[in-house]
Amino acid sequence: MAQVVETTGKTVAEALASAVKQLGCTENDVDYEVLEAPSKGFLGLFGVKPAKIKVTQKEMAAEAAPAVTVEDVKVDNSSAADVPVKSAEKVEPAEPTVPVEEQLARAEKFLREVFEAMNIEVTWKQSEAEDGVVFNLEGENLGILIGKHGQTLDSLQYLVNLAANRGVAEGRVRIIIDIEGYRARREETLMRLAGHLAEKACRIGEEVHLEPMNRHERKIIHMALQDNRRVSTYSAGDEPRRYVVIVPRRRRSRRRDYEVQERYNED
The missing domain is CATH 3.30.1370.50 (R3H-like domain)
Structure with a gap:
């Protein structure tokens, strides 16, 4: 009978390595199913979760099936909440161009979702600068969004740009997130x-x-x-x-x- 184990790790690869070590085999000798995708949480601060997988050792007499490798798992980082897992075949091809207006709309949607999840009221003013489009956030007690020397603010800016430019091959917009002139x-x-x-x-x-x-x-x-x-x-x-x-x-x-x-x- 095939042996089955469930393991966890910071990443799917780490959990898989732990499983094959327990089973005393190699990755080519097992199939696995991702039960819970790893999540770094919001800006690496809230809701951090490890990866959890179910690993089944293949029957020696069964016909060899193509092994599932870690490279087959793609993580969608466009959201700061739970990270969904997608197969490589389902990844959408990059679009040649996406109107700037649509990219900015994506950024605004992402910001609204983040602030709603954090239960804070934030407004912003949009302006153009030499090196990109600036979203200057305004609200009360926004220090949590700045962090030490602006580290949290930089992380938020990185995620907003990922959301805005997802699937865009050319004409990617650069978004700068600022808070009441902090930068x-x-x-x-x-x-x-x-x-x-x-x-x-x-x-x-x-x-x-x-x-x-x-x-x-x-x-x-x-x-x-x-x-x-x-x-x-x-x-x-x-x-x-x-x-x-x-x-x-x-x-x-x-x-x-x-x-x-x-x-x-x-x-």
């Missing part, structure tokens, strides 16, 4: 920080490492200091902990005064 204020803060830390790097004659930032914020730092002849900048580390390094062009001698060094270390 402009954050940019001003980063530019001031860049100037302050550039001065510090010149005073102490050593490199200054900033905290990890996303690609957009690192670019702001680089741009803020690109005309500063006293320092140069570069990025180091791996995502998601990649950071900017500010380097003074004239470094202090290693034989520095101890008291001066201690004073700067307190900055």
Whole structure:
């Protein structure tokens, strides 16, 4: 009789690997059914669920059937709620072009569904910018949508763009999500920080490492200091902990005064 097990994991692949280990066989020796698709929840904060699958070991005497592989499972990430599982054959082909108006309508629909699920009242004003279409959100107590240094806001923006551009091959619209001018204020803060830390790097004659930032914020730092002849900048580390390094062009001698060094270390 065929052996049957049910396993869970962060992903379907992880659950399948656990099952074949329990059965002492390979993926080619089993069939499996996804009972519950994995879900990262809303912005990775709410409703996180593991994958749950039912794995059946094939009868040795039965005629070999095509094995189901992990690659046959496609996850639709267009929604921040429960993630449905679709077979590869059912994936719709990309459309050549979709009117911008329709893409923006998709974005608005997605935002309404998200805010309804979170039970918060949010309105927004739409405007065009050089690098895309801006949705500036307004409402009370929207700090939960910003997160630390805008990380939650960036995640929401990423999901909105996925929803708006789903199946679009050409003419994809870029949507920028802002909350009551937060991004402009954050940019001003980063530019001031860049100037302050550039001065510090010149005073102490050593490199200054900033905290990890996303690609957009690192670019702001680089741009803020690109005309500063006293320092140069570069990025180091791996995502998601990649950071900017500010380097003074004239470094202090290693034989520095101890008291001066201690004073700067307190900055």
